[in-house]
Amino acid sequence: xxxxxxxxxxxxxxxxxxxxxxxxxxxxxxxxxxxxxxxxxxxxxxxxxxxxxxxxxxxxxxxxxxxxxxxxxxxxxxxxxxxxxxxxxxxxxxxxxxxxxx
Numbered sequence: 340x341x342x343x344x345x346x347x348x349x350x351x352x353x354x355x356x357x358x359x360x361x362x363x364x365x366x367x368x369x370x371x372x373x374x375x376x377x378x379x380x381x382x383x384x385x386x387x388x389x390x391x392x393x394x395x396x397x398x399x400x401x402x403x404x405x406x407x408x409x410x411x412x413x414x415x416x417x418x419x420x421x422x423x424x425x426x427x428x429x430x431x432x433x434x435x436x437x438x439x440x441x
Contacts, residue, residue: 356391386426
């Protein structure tokens, strides 16, 4: 029996993006109120947002086992790696230029 999220990959991707937005907002409020930050939230909040949005646009990005050909599976893996690196870059740039932390 398939789970709900396996049957509805776009809904699962949007939930992942929502989790990323919540992580980013929690870290933003923590920096403003407590003058403390959580590096994992700062780095992986944007990653969750980008991967969630990409998964909502094309669910094959997150479900690589459903892809039949090796060429498209490799492209999906490359896209996923690029999204993770871009998200971590956004998190680092936010910490460095906006919060002046690193």
